[in-house]
Amino acid sequence: MKASAFSYHKPISLEDALSLLESEEEVKILAGGQSLMPMLNMRFVQPEAVIDVNEIEELATISFNDNVEIGALTRQKTLGTHSIIKQHLPIMQEALKWVGHFQTQSRGTIGGSLCHLDPASELPMIALLYDAELEVASKSATRIIPMKEWALAYMMPSIAPEELLTKILIKPWGMPYGYGFQEFARRHGDFAIAAVGCLLKLQDGVISEIAISIGGVEDVPRRFIECEDVLRGSKYDIEEVKKQIIGPLDQINYIDDSLVTGSYRQKLLKGLLVRSIEQAASRANSL
């Protein structure tokens, strides 16, 4: 388990990194390295060049200006403790409790999670809930990609080879709203077998606004629009919710593999979905 040969670059500015991305072929970006390093060693990826972005400090910032703006190199551990995140995106901190382990969080970055795009990854689920905007840069241009257009296919984000994800912009929901995040894995920190994030607003007992994202059950994490649509505008009653979600749950194309069957994922997702909606509603009510 030793990586095949590659050239290694460690730029200290964004400009240098983008130049390298332009000039090098078959590049992998090394951020926190918590997924890339084992993949290199197992030779699942055999790039010609690795560009290590860890020294580019301008990518590791968090600020708030209408949007929460998170530099792509921000460590998961920083997100988990930062006051701006705590104030504006508490569900992100709740989700981060499920992300790996404190050791991996010290290295892992939000940009890495979004670009690696594991089906069970929590941070893309949070970005999806808020319709986040992703800023990507190349030597010639900078553009914004809406989160809902980010995932093209299994572990494949819509980013060009010469582009680098630089920033994530998230517009928080206005108060009052409630949030819930539920996940199940066999051991703490494992990839989720299923995970659900939920934001909702209640108005006179009616679900006036709702966003749900799901992870671990399909090839990519995604918004659960079908479910949002049946719940939005209906009176909140958890027993009714249990019935309303059955149809949307049946439409999911569950991952079915040698380790976990699709039928279990469906049962589990149902349970977690109910719990996350209950959790969000209870928080919305307590405000």
Add this chain to the structure above:
Amino acid sequence: MGVRQIGARVHRVEDDNLIRGEGKYLDDIQLPNMGYAAFLRSSMAHAKISITDTEAARTLDGVQAVFTYDTLPSSLVSKTQLETYPAPIIKQSMCPELLANDEVAHVGQAIAMVIANTRHVAEDACELIQVEYTPLTPVVDVIKAAKSDSQLTHSSLKDNIAASIETKFGDVETAFEECEDSIELSFKQHRGGCHSMECRGVLGDWQQQLGELTLYSSTQCPYLVRRMVSRQLGCPESSIRVIAPDVGGGFGPKAGYYPEEALIAIASKELRKPVKWTEDRREHFISTNQQRDQIWKLEVAFKKNGEITALKGHVTLDSGAFLNYGLLLSATTLMPLPGPYKIKNLHVTLDAVYTNTVSTSPVRGAGRPNAAYAMDRVIDAVARHLSIDPAEMRQINLVKNEDFPYQPGSKHRNGSMMTYDSGDYTGMLAMVKEMADYDGFRKEQQEARARGKYLGIGLACFIEDTGMGPYEGVNVRVDVTGNIIASTGATSQGQGHATVIAQVIAENLDIDISKIRVEAGDTGKFPHGIGAIGSRTGVNVGISANDAAIQVKNKALKLASILLEKPEDELELSDGAVRARSDSNQFITLADLALQLSPAVAGKLPEGFETAGLEAVSYQTTDYMPHSSGANIAKVEVDVVTGGIKILDYYVVHDCGRILNPMIVDGQIIGGVVHGIGNAMFEQMVYDDSGNPMTTNYGDYLLPLASEMPEIHVAHIETPSPANPMGLKGAGEGGTIPAIGAMINAIEDALTPFDAYIAKYPVTPEYILELVDGEKMAAE
């Protein structure tokens, strides 16, 4: 006399280096001009193979050699791995060719070995070797493999049965005819692999001018490796020195002899330079022995009062592709039956069956956890059938104190009658119930169910045959500096053997532990040894170290008596010197005594001394095997929405006789329980129908993590073993053996409202929900 050592919570002498990262493991050893090995391994479970091109690999920059079956030296005694433990009862013995010739029988079997300047280049070269595979039908499922019309796992076999063995005593047929009631039960057991933190590794250093090989191996059994490599290469044992350096865990699979040990020796000898191979984690999953599947079918006869009268059944055991560790796993599966329970009539048969998967051999506890699990599932099943509380059911059937020494009727591998030497099985059951507040928890359980919470409590009682002989020798020598050197054939993988040996010697010689140096794991330092297997080292080394230290003490007193002109009974050994009892200023140090006995100084040995040096060697043997025992309780909560299991608490009462170091024993027990919980809930080696391993990293193969572990409460009783002079019993596996049964019984107990029967482990959350939903599953 100084501080009491034996039985004290002495801090481990090993830890200072190990926790500072200053241990020296196999991969830490760097020799000048060393080559690095990598193996090309089969990507198919069963196929005819033909190696069509090695030229591209051979000519890659940095490659020193490429070995295949055809290019292995003809001087070898055999190009096929020699049998480690041959036995007449083995019907069809299959060992792998050191490198596969024309057929591969599991994914991971070695096909070619590349030696290069770096491991990176060696792996690059492996990718360049061209192998043509002609697929043969793989046989993966052990039950299918056992059928007489099954496809064959190797073309050369008649069927897939490696061997059939049995354990039988009493009159089972009559007992079943006359029984008041009976039930049948079946279940599948699955135990994972070794998963020591350090994978295997071998470093060969052939010295051409001496005609000698130094072979470093991350092994539990360096003497076995020496023997097998010697026989395989046709080199005398005296020309091979095997060193096990610091070894990062063994747990059984490192106790065998592997093709890589011979191959690295061959490569070093052929290239006349050091060659190192460090197994990587993926290789560990596909080439290091595992334990895996056993399918049990049992029938139990009993009286209405719960007394079990007879047990019969059959076990189908997955041998994997080869039988390179003999029948030890099979034998240790049947031999412990019926455990701590009195069942007078018993007949269980076992087939060891080849499949196209990684070979199997013992993992911590060997077959004992399987046997213990079977018995505790039998007890719970009968208890449920008769509506008797599981604790009461155990009380009824346990061997009682007045029964010792108790002979259940089974036999050891050497043919002698199994004898439980001493213990207090019912006392431990009462004690663990008390610790866990068993009766209180039953009430709590009822209240929780009313609130939709599912709590469960599970019991397990076990015995373990430990301290297997014939011996593990120790030499104790006083150096002319006054330091003590203890050398032994016992080999450590982190258990703290050096500490325990030093404690025993320190107590006898009344010397500070820091003055005792323990040398082990090196065939060049001590002539004979067996290895760290089967909870045997503490017992065997303990009594030999004790005896050798006493001999040294007596020799010191005898010589001091001459030199100080005092009778021996007026002398005492304290603080590194022999002193006159009447006047502690009249003394002679151990260092001086050692000097007097060294040839360079004395010119001749003092009158009445037949052996040089202030030293003695001992190979104490035990009369019969001491039996450790214990009672465990697990408490769990099951989430019937997710299928998740939370382990609330775990309680152990353990008896390993006289305890040498309670801190080390507690560590063994707690680690062992975690291992058992891993078996019950997490560890699973999954193969697809084509024999492809699906769990070859620690994301897919789940080891127990600290985050899921409960508080493990450990208590001891000490019933000294009459089988050896120190009253010792083994402790290395007693945590693992009962834990699976306690866990599964607890989980099933939590699911009582769903009338669930757990037919397999590890229990996955998916399986829990199937049970909750009433989907009945039989053992496969």
